Amino acid sequence: MAKATVRTILLVGLVWALLAQTVLAEEVRRYVVEGSKAAELDACVEPTERMRRMHFEFIKHQRIATVHQGIRGTKYSLAGCVDCHISYDEQRQPQPIDRPDQFCGACHAYAAVDLNCFDCHASVPNRSEDSPEAQAAHQALGLGPLGSLAQTHAGGGER
Template structure:
């Protein structure tokens, strides 16, 4: 009987510890990928729910590329420029930090997932305009969603 009580107590303790560890890991994950000082850090959602973006962002970007380059359609909901504008962070002098650096949004996630990040071999890893212009464009797009800059 005493062994059963101890066993139940250990199982309960394990479940509590597991729940705590999962919650701590989830908090670390959010902190790891949403970089402080970016517009994304101030938002509750991206252009799609977070889990959907994590799972399907490459498909969204590829679809955007096909629509833009091959079909001439410039719907910018999933544009790479919009992603950079929202997820970019700035240093103390308000200079944008390249989004593909290991401690920045794209760089941190791709490093964690051990996936090659070659988008920025061709595409700009910082906004193509000064920070003040990027922030003004974001405000013009509305506070409830991510900025939808041009590009593919």
């Protein structure tokens, strides 16, 4: 009788753990905001799981390279992250990426991690998506042209 009770408790615990893991996976997956270039891609500049765990390290090392060595334009630039993960509303206006319903803001709120990058840095691109600079930055990241954004962003909104 005791063994059956223990087995039942373990089985129920296992089912709850699997259910929680599935729910959490869906919760994390929703942070790639519909209407962003990132929503069209299978992976970021690194595999998704690596980016989830290490993005702050990549950004920190890029900051050091930029500030101390003057190296700009690498694949780990914060501007590149914003250019790819930003979403647009129905009027094609960029939505601040640090808002609680946007890419950085939503994930940082979920993880209960302070998001202070945008205390100093712009939370929207400082140029239009059609500008030569935005096109060049996107090409430098190996993401292809931004030409398809007009169709992608026409619907706007978030997940």
